[in-house]
Amino acid sequence: MKIIIIGATGTLGKKISAAMEKDHEVIKAGSKSGDVLVDITSAPSIEKMYKQVGAFDALISAAGGGYFGPFDTMTEKEFRIGIESKLMGQVNLVLIGKNFINPKGSFTLTSGVLADDPVRGSSNLAAVNGALNAFVHAASLELQNNVRINVVSPGVVEDSPDHFPFFPGHVPVTMDRVVNAYLKSLLGIVNGQVIKVY
Numbered sequence: 001m002k003i004i005i006i007g008a009t010g011t012l013g014k015k016i017s018a019a020m021e022k023d024h025e026v027i028k029a030g031s032k033s034g035d036v037l038v039d040i041t042s043a044p045s046i047e048k049m050y051k052q053v054g055a056f057d058a059l060i061s062a063a064g065g066g067y068f069g070p071f072d073t074m075t076e077k078e079f080r081i082g083i084e085s086k087l088m089g090q091v092n093l094v095l096i097g098k099n100f101i102n103p104k105g106s107f108t109l110t111s112g113v114l115a116d117d118p119v120r121g122s123s124n125l126a127a128v129n130g131a132l133n134a135f136v137h138a139a140s141l142e143l144q145n146n147v148r149i150n151v152v153s154p155g156v157v158e159d160s161p162d163h164f165p166f167f168p169g170h171v172p173v174t175m176d177r178v179v180n181a182y183l184k185s186l187l188g189i190v191n192g193q194v195i196k197v198y
């Protein structure tokens with residue numbers, strides 16, 4: 001399969017890429033480095049990437065940021081960071097990518113545990129993750145040509161120890177489990193699922 005991985009140099013993306021490039025043609029994408037450059041906060045940039053890559057079989061996104069900080073002082077501008085990056089970035093990867101993906105292809109997005117189990121400072125990312133989970137469920141009902149879509153929702157991962165102090169009581173999840181969730185979406189038959197790893 002020809003697989004585009006957005007965020008391939010990241011903590012999640014590099015392990016996902018390593019697991020997939022053994023058996024597949026992997027095209028790594030990021031805003032600063034990769035086989036192709038893309039800024040997912042820009043629809044024209046996403047369109048340009050898809051035109052550059054051409055038809056493909058699967059898109060995996062492990063990219064997109066949000067605002068993490070005190071609720072008391074949070075502004076609309078800060079809240080929009082997650083909307084424009086993690087939410088609309090990944091939604092646009094699907095809205096634009098559905099015109100380029102091969103029949104029977106798949107999209108796999110990334111949300112996260114904060115949708116179900118928020119921590120202090122996480123209201124922006126919690127809302128974005130919940131929206132992504134709902135988007136995938138609904139979009140799966142309308143995508144054409146047997147194209148599937150799922151979202152992986154990881155807990156805080158063992159490879160992100162800098163996050164641990166912000167997640168009291170959360171048990172870090174192994175990267176093996178997280179990578180397997182992406183493999184399940186890519187190679188399995190699941191569709192419209194939130195694949196939870198926590």
Ligand SMILES: NC(=O)c1ccc[n+]([C@@H]2O[C@H](COP(=O)([O-])OP(=O)(O)OC[C@H]3O[C@@H](n4cnc5c(N)ncnc54)[C@H](OP(=O)(O)O)[C@@H]3O)[C@@H](O)[C@H]2O)c1
Pocket residue numbers: 006007008009010011012013029030031032033034038039040041062063064065086110111112113153154155156157160163
């Ligand atoms: N780490 C965790 O414990 C954890 C847990 C649950 C969910 N998640 C979610 O998983 C996703 C990835 O997390 P991570 O920890 O792997 O992040 P990370 O280490 O910061 O990696 C982010 C990746 O995304 C790329 N990227 C950043 N901004 C981009 C943009 N505007 N357009 C295209 N690519 C962009 C980066 O490459 P460039 O620098 O080249 O752009 C990098 O490859 C995030 O949405 C995060 O919320 C993470």
